[in-house]
Amino acid sequence: MSASITNSVASFSGLFGLEPKLPKLAPSPYFWMPPSASVTTENTDALYNFMLWMSLFFSVAIFWAMVRFCVKYRAKSRAANEIAAKTSQHNTMLELTWSVIPLFVVVPLFVGGFKGFVNLRTPPKAAMEIRATGQKWKWLFTYDGLGTPDDALHVPVNTAVRMIINSVDVIHSLYIPSFRTKMDAVPGRYTDLWFKATQTGEFPIFCAEYCGTSHSDMLSRVVVHPPGGYEKWLAATIAQADSLTGKDRGAMLYEKQGCSTCHSIDGTPKVGPSWKAIYGKMESMTGGPAMKVDENYLRESMLDPQAHIVMGYAPAMPTFEGKLSDKDIDGLIDFIKSLK
Numbered sequence: 001m002s003a004s005i006t007n008s009v010a011s012f013s014g015l016f017g018l019e020p021k022l023p024k025l026a027p028s029p030y031f032w033m034p035p036s037a038s039v040t041t042e043n044t045d046a047l048y049n050f051m052l053w054m055s056l057f058f059s060v061a062i063f064w065a066m067v068r069f070c071v072k073y074r075a076k077s078r079a080a081n082e083i084a085a086k087t088s089q090h091n092t093m094l095e096l097t098w099s100v101i102p103l104f105v106v107v108p109l110f111v112g113g114f115k116g117f118v119n120l121r122t123p124p125k126a127a128m129e130i131r132a133t134g135q136k137w138k139w140l141f142t143y144d145g146l147g148t149p150d151d152a153l154h155v156p157v158n159t160a161v162r163m164i165i166n167s168v169d170v171i172h173s174l175y176i177p178s179f180r181t182k183m184d185a186v187p188g189r190y191t192d193l194w195f196k197a198t199q200t201g202e203f204p205i206f207c208a209e210y211c212g213t214s215h216s217d218m219l220s221r222v223v224v225h226p227p228g229g230y231e232k233w234l235a236a237t238i239a240q241a242d243s244l245t246g247k248d249r250g251a252m253l254y255e256k257q258g259c260s261t262c263h264s265i266d267g268t269p270k271v272g273p274s275w276k277a278i279y280g281k282m283e284s285m286t287g288g289p290a291m292k293v294d295e296n297y298l299r300e301s302m303l304d305p306q307a308h309i310v311m312g313y314a315p316a317m318p319t320f321e322g323k324l325s326d327k328d329i330d331g332l333i334d335f336i337k338s339l340k
């Protein structure tokens with residue numbers, strides 16, 4: 001069923017000339033639910049199905065009674081101007097029945113729902129942590145010691161993963177239907193969710209909070225790697241990041257080292273000055289003569305940021321001494337020079 005939903009989303013976006021970005025799913029054993037691929041889904045699915053069949057049963061029963069009573073108690077003749085005698089009375093049996101039956105429906109729902117809620121809100125202590133950042137209009141996934149290598153979320157199978165979620169602009173919501181889990185991404189605070197994938201393969205990720213024009217394009221996917229596959233992927237990605245040189249390395253570090261939180265590359269001042277077209281210009285300094293932005297000035301700005309403070313800014317930059325190798329510094333300098 002879900003495979004057909006995914007496929008219809010894909011062909012629908014095809015109508016507008018958009019590349020379908022959703023992975024094709026295996027057919028689901030569930031009635032209108034995507035395949036379930038995490039440990040916490042069993043409880044959710046059981047409750048969902050219970051609610052679904054209960055609602056169906058009572059809807060049919062109530063409509064059946066409505067139609068029957070309409071027919072049975074309809075006005076037999078227009079002439080009759082009778083007013084029905086009042087017959088309503090207290091009926092203990094009836095009242096007990098309509099209290100006790102719903103009790104058997106809602107108490108298991110509450111107990112199951114509460115247990116499931118507590119479980120979903122309590123990540124196992126040993127869970128590995130991955131950050132998810134919502135941004136108009138894509139998800140960025142950041143791994144320990146590794147920036148955002150591609151636009152998918154990579155996780156190992158049979159491993160508890162805790163996602164630490166936030167947003168840089170508006171409220172988004174990280175939604176992984178096959179894991180039956182969803183959590184808001186809120187600017188200025190952290191939220192989390194956890195899962196433990198039970199199946200390898202690819203599953204879609206959506207943004208489930210309307211966040212503007214391209215909200216419906218905020219698609220991604222989770223790639224669940226087989227045993228050993230995640231480590232291989234991580235090693236290959238790190239090796240690739242290590243092999244980057246020059247301005248590509250600088251661009252990678254700009255994100256990975258968090259320079260991007262304080263420096264823009266499009267001319268907008270943030271906590272620090274923008275890097276756009278600073279190379280070669282004369283920069284005014286607080287309490288000292290102006291300095292020419294050249295290689296040595298840039299290097300010093302990274303290793304000893306307090307040595308010269310750019311006019312109009314606070315001495316808020318931490319030193320990157322020991323965090324950046326010479327190759328890293330060369331890359332960042334090349335990157336800054338390329339921002340004309």
Ligand SMILES: [Cu+2]
Nearest residue numbers: 172207211218
């Ligand atoms: Cu969004």
